[in-house]
Amino acid sequence: MRTAPRTAQLLVVLALFTATAGAVAGCGDESAGSATRPDNARARAVADAWDGSKAAEVWRRGYHPLGESVQLPEGAFRDGDDKRAYLTENLVLRGELPLGGGSEAGQVTWDSGGSLELPLMDAREAYDTLAGGGNDGPRLTVTGAKPGRMKLATSRGTATVPAWLFTIDGYDTPLRRVAVTPSKLPQPPIKPSPAGSDAELRPLDRLAEVADGGRSVTVHAHHGSCDDGPVVGALETDGSVVLSASVAGTRDGICTSDLRAKQVTVKLDRPVGDRILLDAFTGWPVPYGQTKGPSASGS
Structure with missing residues (x-):
């Protein structure tokens, strides 16, 4: 899971x-x-x-997730430097991020049935959760983002949730970051x-x-x-x-x-x-x- x-x-x-x-x-x-x-x-x-x-x-x-909020690109990581950059949150933006939350209106949909509307974070907020490093070590370069979806294990079973798909220089598939926060307990x-x-x-x-x-x-x-x-x-x-x-x-x-x-x-x-x-x-x-x-x- x-x-x-x-x-x-x-x-x-x-x-x-x-x-x-x-x-x-x-x-x-x-x-x-x-x-x-x-x-x-x-x-x-x-x-x-x-x-x-x-x-x-x-x-x-x-909506209470039981899986990671980030799904890495296929083949990540190419080398130790890329892995270190990710683990230390050392990302750099070389492009524009979309404004607003995109067309995906924060809807979480469960495979077993049922859905829930939740506030949707914008691309900048999602990016900031990934890029908290800012050190002199190796970096991953983000060149853009677009709204999308991803599968995630939750307390109610597997769900499809809104996500931001970040393009990473050197990778053919995006890094996905969940775009909604868990429900308040x-x-x-x-x-x-x-x-x-x-x-x-x-x-x-x-x-x-x-x-x-x-x-x-x-x-x-x-x-x-x-x-x-x-x-x-x-x-x-x-x-x-x-x-x-x-x-x-x-x-x-x-x-x-x-x-x-x-x-x-x-x-x-x-x-x-x-x-x-x-x-x-x-x-x-x-x-x-x-x-x-x-x-x-x-x-």
Whole structure:
């Protein structure tokens, strides 16, 4: 269910952690960590609050992507310099971008039926999400853009969504960037876990992938320098999958103040389907691709 992964997202996450929690010593691209299946009281409370709630009804009517917002040109990348330019968002514009949102009126259409109208970002706004670098290293040159469409995995199944198709010098096919933002999340029907109420529970970072027909969920979870890594458990109900993150093997000793991230894969008893993936700690749906502060879904 995942489109072309964007490793730059993780680099930004780790950079933010460095500024707030000391030097980062872990890599979130490691498929490490472990999974358990605890039925803890907090997970049960979150499930009970969401299942059948007005918030769940609103969430299911919205557009919540489970795939990357960018699809690379065919054959990307030609060489290491192009890859580095993309990962560092070092793009340069050598042409004109269209004004306005084009003829595609922000309509998301699901393969299973149904559609939703959403605000459409213009070409400049979409370009700016890709070109935040501005360094002296290798660059990719954008020569133009036009409105189009692309397929994307969402919480309601595969959808066709508006996109901007950017022409990249040296590539025969365009780079596609989704031109709509996710729906705003409803106010959760439960508050975050009270401070000190569960010393073991940790907030999740973000959703990385839903695979294996929806039976495998991979998330980025945090841990420190004096433990054996993150552990994520799943409580499944008819309406939700509540993920509880903690760490294993905590121990005393000289510990640095870094914050490490690892991927943890949780196997489910049945496919996620239209069930809501929830974070037991926050009580919110688990964000997809969260890197630069609150996502549009959580704004």
